[in-house]
Amino acid sequence: MLTLAAKPVAEKIRKSVQERSAAFLVRHHRAPKLSVVLVGTDPASVIYTRKKGEAAIACGMEHETITLPVTSTPVEVKNVIDRLNADPRVDGILIQRPLPKGFREEEVLYWVAPEKDVDAFHPVNTGRLALGLPCFQPCTPAGVMELLKHYEVQPAGKLACVIGRSSIVGKPMAAMLLQADATVLHCHSRTPNLRAISSQADIVVVAAGKPGLIDSSYVREGAVVVDVGIHRNAEGKVVGDVVFDDVARKASAMTPVPGGVGPMTIAVLLQNTIWAAEERSR
Numbered sequence: 001m002l003t004l005a006a007k008p009v010a011e012k013i014r015k016s017v018q019e020r021s022a023a024f025l026v027r028h029h030r031a032p033k034l035s036v037v038l039v040g041t042d043p044a045s046v047i048y049t050r051k052k053g054e055a056a057i058a059c060g061m062e063h064e065t066i067t068l069p070v071t072s073t074p075v076e077v078k079n080v081i082d083r084l085n086a087d088p089r090v091d092g093i094l095i096q097r098p099l100p101k102g103f104r105e106e107e108v109l110y111w112v113a114p115e116k117d118v119d120a121f122h123p124v125n126t127g128r129l130a131l132g133l134p135c136f137q138p139c140t141p142a143g144v145m146e147l148l149k150h151y152e153v154q155p156a157g158k159l160a161c162v163i164g165r166s167s168i169v170g171k172p173m174a175a176m177l178l179q180a181d182a183t184v185l186h187c188h189s190r191t192p193n194l195r196a197i198s199s200q201a202d203i204v205v206v207a208a209g210k211p212g213l214i215d216s217s218y219v220r221e222g223a224v225v226v227d228v229g230i231h232r233n234a235e236g237k238v239v240g241d242v243v244f245d246d247v248a249r250k251a252s253a254m255t256p257v258p259g260g261v262g263p264m265t266i267a268v269l270l271q272n273t274i275w276a277a278e279e280r281s282r
């Protein structure tokens with residue numbers, strides 16, 4: 001069984017981003033810049049934003065995290081985003097989620113200008129993805145595609161099953177696999193008899209957010225299994241949606257948790273940011 005480890009893939013992407021950032025600096029006399037907006041002090045969000053900032057700086061980018069009080073109104077936050085949208089020195093903008101209560105996601109999605117939307121959440125970018133046009137890549141599913149590419153798992157002509165239909169993982173994942181010429185079975189919480197469907201697939205991507213949902217009875221012999229789920233179990237161990245040891249007996253290749261999909265997300269974010277900088281300065 002081949003372990004689809006993120007480390008070599010994420011390192012390769014970061015190295016390429018570093019080289020492109022250095023070239024951008026020489027050409028434009030400034031580093032590409034990523035701005036992150038954090039509303040409140042949710043401990044997990046504070047850690048995620050810090051990691052994103054450190055990763056950007058390590059790749060030779062400029063970075064700022066703008067922290068706003070949890071009591072900020074949507075208008076106050078939007079004003080900050082508007083200022084960043086208008087700032088020619090800011091290439092990528094990211095609003096750290098979850099936002100406090102009172103923010104309507106269907107409004108927030110439109111705030112970051114599409115050309116600076118490095119999370120790829122703006123409906124213009126999700127629409128472009130659905131149409132197969134060049135666009136920012138939603139970070140987590142694009143990280144999965146990078147893993148598959150690196151380990152020479154070819155989706156073309158394969159039967160792929162995506163479990164989960166969130167806007168940030170499941171839906172763009174299904175769109176990307178379709179774009180890569182897989183035949184896509186898209187399952188979710190209302191899918192009857194998930195096991196009968198997923199166990200037909202050559203590639204199974206699990207993003208259900210349910211620890212241990214997928215055991216070996218859900219996958220066929222020789223399948224490639226990608227686990228997007230991240231959870232901390234009762235013993236404090238990080239686990240995924242897939243029962244790794246059980247499924248590993250049947251799968252031909254699998255992502256570990258941790259060290260599989262997780263590290264790919266920030267790597268793709270950096271890739272999107274340098275792409276934003278290059279495209280904006282054309």
Ligand code: NAD
Pocket residue numbers: 140163164165166167168169170187188189190191194207208209210213228229230231261262263265
């Ligand atoms: P979500 O809760 O928004 O969506 C979960 C999806 O799974 C839903 O569409 C739901 O219909 C489906 N689902 C739930 N139970 C199911 C079941 N029993 N059978 C079939 N489908 C089921 O979650 P999300 O934001 O898409 O995240 C999914 C998981 O991925 C979470 O564990 C999350 O922490 C993790 N995640 C990891 C990364 C990363 O960087 N590795 C990034 C984003 C999310």
